[in-house]
Amino acid sequence: MLSRVAENIYWMGRYLERAENTARLVSVTGTLLLDQPGTNRSHGWNRLVTITGCNAAFAQTGEQPGEAGVTRFLLVAADNSSSLVSSVAYARENLRAMRDTFPGEFWEGINDFSLFLREQSGAGVEAAHRHEFLHAVIGRCQTLVGILMGTLSRGVAFDFFSMGQHMERADMCTRILDVDVAAGQPLSGLDSLWLHLLRSVSGEPMYRRHVNPRVNAVDVVAFLLRDRRFPRAFNFCLHEVERCLETLDHNALGIQLIKRVERSVDTRDVSGLIADGPGAFMDELQQALQRLHEILSATYF
Amino acid sequence: MTIAWKEYPFTSGCDELLTPDSLPRSGAEGLYRYLTGLGMEELRERQQAAEETILNLGITFTVYSQGDNIDRAWPFDIIPRLIPSKEWNRIEQGLIQRLAALNLFIGDVYGERRIIRDGIFPEEILAMSRNFRSQCVGMRPAFGVWAHVCGSDLIRDRDGRILVLEDNLRVPSGVSYMLENRLITKRVFPELFGTQRILPVDDYPARLYDTLAALAPEGRNPPRVVVLTPGIFNSAYFEHVYLAQRMGLELVEGRDLVVGDDDGVFMKTISGLQRVDVIYRRVDDLYLDPEEFLSTSMLGVPGLMRAWRKGRVALVNAPGAGVADDKVVYAYVPEMIRYYLGEEPILANVTTWKCLLQEDRRYVLEHLDQLVVKPANESGGYGMLIGPMASRAEREEMAGRIRADPRNYIAQPMIALSTVPTLTENGALEPRHVDLRPFILQGAQSAVTAGGLTRVALRKGSLVVNSSQGGGSKDTWIVATED
Numbered sequence A: 001m002l003s004r005v006a007e008n009i010y011w012m013g014r015y016l017e018r019a020e021n022t023a024r025l026v027s028v029t030g031t032l033l034l035d036q037p038g039t040n041r042s043h044g045w046n047r048l049v050t051i052t053g054c055n056a057a058f059a060q061t062g063e064q065p066g067e068a069g070v071t072r073f074l075l076v077a078a079d080n081s082s083s084l085v086s087s088v089a090y091a092r093e094n095l096r097a098m099r100d101t102f103p104g105e106f107w108e109g110i111n112d113f114s115l116f117l118r119e120q121s122g123a124g125v126e127a128a129h130r131h132e133f134l135h136a137v138i139g140r141c142q143t144l145v146g147i148l149m150g151t152l153s154r155g156v157a158f159d160f161f162s163m164g165q166h167m168e169r170a171d172m173c174t175r176i177l178d179v180d181v182a183a184g185q186p187l188s189g190l191d192s193l194w195l196h197l198l199r200s201v202s203g204e205p206m207y208r209r210h211v212n213p214r215v216n217a218v219d220v221v222a223f224l225l226r227d228r229r230f231p232r233a234f235n236f237c238l239h240e241v242e243r244c245l246e247t248l249d250h251n252a253l254g255i256q257l258i259k260r261v262e263r264s265v266d267t268r269d270v271s272g273l274i275a276d277g278p279g280a281f282m283d284e285l286q287q288a289l290q291r292l293h294e295i296l297s298a299t300y301f
Numbered sequence B: 001m002t003i004a005w006k007e008y009p010f011t012s013g014c015d016e017l018l019t020p021d022s023l024p025r026s027g028a029e030g031l032y033r034y035l036t037g038l039g040m041e042e043l044r045e046r047q048q049a050a051e052e053t054i055l056n057l058g059i060t061f062t063v064y065s066q067g068d069n070i071d072r073a074w075p076f077d078i079i080p081r082l083i084p085s086k087e088w089n090r091i092e093q094g095l096i097q098r099l100a101a102l103n104l105f106i107g108d109v110y111g112e113r114r115i116i117r118d119g120i121f122p123e124e125i126l127a128m129s130r131n132f133r134s135q136c137v138g139m140r141p142a143f144g145v146w147a148h149v150c151g152s153d154l155i156r157d158r159d160g161r162i163l164v165l166e167d168n169l170r171v172p173s174g175v176s177y178m179l180e181n182r183l184i185t186k187r188v189f190p191e192l193f194g195t196q197r198i199l200p201v202d203d204y205p206a207r208l209y210d211t212l213a214a215l216a217p218e219g220r221n222p223p224r225v226v227v228l229t230p231g232i233f234n235s236a237y238f239e240h241v242y243l244a245q246r247m248g249l250e251l252v253e254g255r256d257l258v259v260g261d262d263d264g265v266f267m268k269t270i271s272g273l274q275r276v277d278v279i280y281r282r283v284d285d286l287y288l289d290p291e292e293f294l295s296t297s298m299l300g301v302p303g304l305m306r307a308w309r310k311g312r313v314a315l316v317n318a319p320g321a322g323v324a325d326d327k328v329v330y331a332y333v334p335e336m337i338r339y340y341l342g343e344e345p346i347l348a349n350v351t352t353w354k355c356l357l358q359e360d361r362r363y364v365l366e367h368l369d370q371l372v373v374k375p376a377n378e379s380g381g382y383g384m385l386i387g388p389m390a391s392r393a394e395r396e397e398m399a400g401r402i403r404a405d406p407r408n409y410i411a412q413p414m415i416a417l418s419t420v421p422t423l424t425e426n427g428a429l430e431p432r433h434v435d436l437r438p439f440i441l442q443g444a445q446s447a448v449t450a451g452g453l454t455r456v457a458l459r460k461g462s463l464v465v466n467s468s469q470g471g472g473s474k475d476t477w478i479v480a481t482e483d
Helices: A003-034 A041-051 A055-061 A067-076 A084-096 A104-120 A127-151 A156-182 A190-200 A204-210 A217-226 A234-246 A252-267 A270-276 A279-300 B029-057 B085-109 B123-127 B175-188 B190-195 B204-213 B237-247 B304-309 B327-331 B333-341 B358-366 B392-404
Strands: B060-065 B068-073 B076-084 B149-156 B162-168 B225-228 B250-252 B257-259 B265-269 B272-276 B278-281 B314-316 B371-375 B409-413 B419-423 B429-437 B439-442 B446-448 B453-457 B471-479
Touching (some): A003 A067, A003 A084, A003 A127, A003 A156, A003 A279, A003 B265, A156 A279, A190 A217, A204 A217, A217 A234, A217 A252, B029 B076, B029 B175, B029 B190, B029 B419, B076 B085, B085 B333, B085 B439, B085 B446, B162 B327, B175 B237, B327 B333, B419 B453
Parallel strands (some): B225 B250, B278 B314
Antiparallel strands (some): B060 B068, B149 B439, B265 B272, B419 B429, B439 B446, B453 B471
């Protein structure tokens, strides 16, 4: 496979995943803030910009901090290259350059998604319609991935898509853990914070069934970092990247790095992590992902 | 409602399907009977079905408008254009003959220049040619062939003669639409393919692949052949994807290729660099290699010309082949055929006055109000004067330009293009003007598509068949006749 095509597919996976994660993040923040009476809600929204690593870009757009400015920036801003609308537009552009590699329904689906965003994205900024809009966005992302699951042959194209998707997902996992734990002021009780965290990744039923019917900080953080069965947990994502790499040549460096990171996640003392604030460790994981991306890029693209 | 052939509003051009007394021409009897049996109502329904098929299959072409590019559905008319095989066989021979002479000419121009020494072709035309590439002098590509893929535009005049209007030797496009048109027609008129002997067109991708593969240097077997596209913003991108897919080849862009220290060409893949032997390039000469042509080109591959000259890679069409794709050079093709092949041309040119020659120039200047004047190197109708429709001021301006730069202009008579019955927007059946672009391959062997792409000017009275300017297309049938 051409390097350019592989890179296009990898990024398409990342963009689609980023679109879904952005929708999840905005959705969960909105609900969480409603449950924290008395706190400065604007502050809660502004932290989202920090989580996504977009402080500088946000300052440049001239948007006002606060709910309206932040949701506009994260969902519809064309000048934010990581916004929901931009992510879908990039995914579509990438696909356009390699339509022949993918099933027709996938192209139709992504086209339809773009049209939907063109008509409806305004609703994401209005608090009253936001939930419905974000729900539809998440559903469309899942449908698109579902089409690939059901129609794309398992091979190099599928693996590069999956690597992009899971790299992005692992990255987002470290970002939500970082912020939410740090922001967890026990005003309304921590439990509600952990619950929201689980819900943001649709992980509540899996956690209750497989880990603990009761929600508590240590178990939730350990679940989101280490679980090997839950598809949005950090180590699950890394493991999927590893699985894809195993089918490719020249994979030694990447696999070595993944194994090292998985081990450090597995052996980390979670209660200590929560007590000290997870910021430093999450930074470390993000840097490891960045290194892994650089290895993929240098080897295959 | 049946079809009122008697009320068919003939134009001054000759009709491809009907004789002037509204009867079917030879070979078209079956189609005529069939259409009459369907009736207008059913015909309109089938047209609609065809349009839906096109949307569903995503057959598009790209229109540029103010920096944006828009994919539009391919405009298609369901009533086919039909040529009896007996007439077609002669056209086919004529096209093969013509491309053979053109290739000998291109090789001669970059080689010994016998045709100039022998006084058949004026050197000054070459000196001013915009498509002459000095980088190609002395090259001898395999089989002596420079233009492996040629799209020639044919028209039929009022007397029913088929004439060559131009030869596209650079990166001719349209063949994918010819193939798609047939696919759609088979879905819309399946009954007809059972009773008529319509020659298939579907073998083009296989023939093109054979032509390409036979050019691999150093006998590498199997050779690696790729299609080089300028990218998704090119108006023919659909076709590049289509041909790559149909031939099972990698579709590459300039940035996917690199020229190695051994002057071989490689493509960058996830398992490292892989050697490339033949490049079917759909990128214009000037963008091919920033080291030798436009240094700002982002579409090309640095060092590609060096690799080609050293024989490490084959380029199709060869760089420099466009020297024969010039309206003044065109005027000399009949002489080339006589000079190189010692044969009479099977297909005639449109009568062409070369302003370069004093006598011709005088005639052109005196008859500007009756002639079409064209600049040598423009395409798409730019810089053209249509005498009978031009104002006095426009004609005088053109006269001035001809006097200043006579080499750059030719003139031709106004030609009433032939017509084919076409469904109009309001559902009537009316004549619309057409041309025909067959595709000719030359390499180890020569081949011509059975028919080609019939382009039709969908606007009433219009002679412009370009898809970007209100043109559409039709399926073209070569029908086997008894004799």
